[in-house]
Amino acid sequence: MKNPRIALLTGIICISIFPILVKWTPVSGLSSAFYRMAIATALALPYVLLRKKLEKPDTKTLWVILLCGICFGSDIAVWNISIQKSTATQATLLANLAPVWVGLAMYLFMPDKPTRNFWIGAFFAILGMVILVGFDTFYNLSFDIGFGFAMLSGLFYAAYILMSKYALNQMAPISFMVYSMAVSSVFLGIICLLLDQPFQGFSNTVWGVLFVQGILCQLIAWSLISFATQKMEANRVSLSLLSQVIFTSFLAWLLLDEKITVQMVVGGLIILIGIGITFYKKQGT
Secondary structure (H helix, E strand, C coil), rough: CCCHHHHHHHHHHCCCCCHHHHHHHCCCHHHHHHHHHHHHHHHHHHHHHCCCCCCCCCHHHHHHHHHHHHHCCCCCHHHHHHHHHHCCHHHHHCCCCCCHHHHHHHHHCCCCCHHHHHHHHHHHHHHHHHHHHHHHHHHCCCCHHHHHHHHHHHHHCCCCCCCHHHHCCCCHHHHHHHHHHHHHHHHHHHHHHCCCCCCCCCCCHHHHHHHHHHHHHHHHHHHHHHHHHCEEEEEEEHHHHHHHHHHHHHHHHHCCCCCCCHHHHHHHHHHHHHHHHHHHHHHCC
């Protein structure tokens, strides 16, 4: 796939089913996160080795990859928990507020500052999030554990997006993905061992779902997203990923019988308006 925007859209569609699978499958969120990364790594590593496509990173890039793997593994783990503690739609939206944190980090620490148009889009994203969750929740500070984990997931996600941009400028997406997923697998495996999370005893159906998560939602989806991140600006990639809530919300309504209220629809539409603004302005620059 040569068009980064098409690759990004395809990747977003692939990851949109993930919250549904997590919500539906009776498996620990940490165990699910571990197998998502481990299965993807086990399939990708032989391919890159046989095709001699695994590049050797320099020391600085290696450290960035290690941090990327830890951040992404942490992101998936806490996102899984937030999905199980709330709804698939809310957890997806809140976790994908990463563009706000990406924009702030770029403004504070990077030479390439976000444009005014990005901040307009980010403003709409925040407004949509507030409408979705409800003004009373923020006014009364009545946040539940699902909300907290979803927000934490967004912070890990933002750190991953920013650091992966550097690593992807140094090596091909497939090499970066394999290294990053391997680090995430080891990191999550250690966490599961320390917290006594199950590694076996699952039904055949559950194993099937775990393989779908590893192949479709991780290996295929993030190979495409990594390619898009390499070719596009990190803040616009992260903001575009918010659009997965459309697909996730529809699947949650269809398969999990989750209610989609007018408030949720309005909040989601406002978030998408923000995404549209950033891409419209990009065409004019």
